[in-house]
Amino acid sequence: MADTISQRIQGEIQTNDVMLYMKGTPMFPQCGFSARVIQILTHMGVPFQSANVLEDAELRDGIKSFSQWPTIPQLYVKGEFVGGCDIVTEMFQNGELETLMKEHGVAVKA
Numbered sequence: 001m002a003d004t005i006s007q008r009i010q011g012e013i014q015t016n017d018v019m020l021y022m023k024g025t026p027m028f029p030q031c032g033f034s035a036r037v038i039q040i041l042t043h044m045g046v047p048f049q050s051a052n053v054l055e056d057a058e059l060r061d062g063i064k065s066f067s068q069w070p071t072i073p074q075l076y077v078k079g080e081f082v083g084g085c086d087i088v089t090e091m092f093q094n095g096e097l098e099t100l101m102k103e104h105g106v107a108v109k110a
Contacts, residue, residue, distance in 0.1 A: 005062035013076040017106050018048035021063045022073040025052055033085035034073045040092045045109025046101060078104040 024030030091097035
């Protein structure tokens with residue numbers, strides 16, 4: 001992985017409390033898994049930033065190497081890798097995602 005893409009990813013996850021690497025955009029997700037994570041974050045009222053990996057092949061490959069996780073979307077909270085769609089969905093359903101957000105000082109809708 002190129003140092004520049006690694007530095008970009010590191011900067012994005014440090015700068016943004018909640019960072020989502022996804023296919024498409026929050027308004028127009030390009031896969032069902034990305035759409036589901038967007039739906040969960042929106043439902044929770046969590047402010048987040050996103051990056052569309054479909055616009056940048058280097059980012060698409062780089063984020064997989066960076067996290068050692070083979071699929072997209074990928075969610076980061078306060079610089080910490082949380083997981084992909086299945087993990088985020090399970091954590092949301094059992095309340096762990098809300099707990100994680102609150103423990104990291106991320107505002108969640110009441």
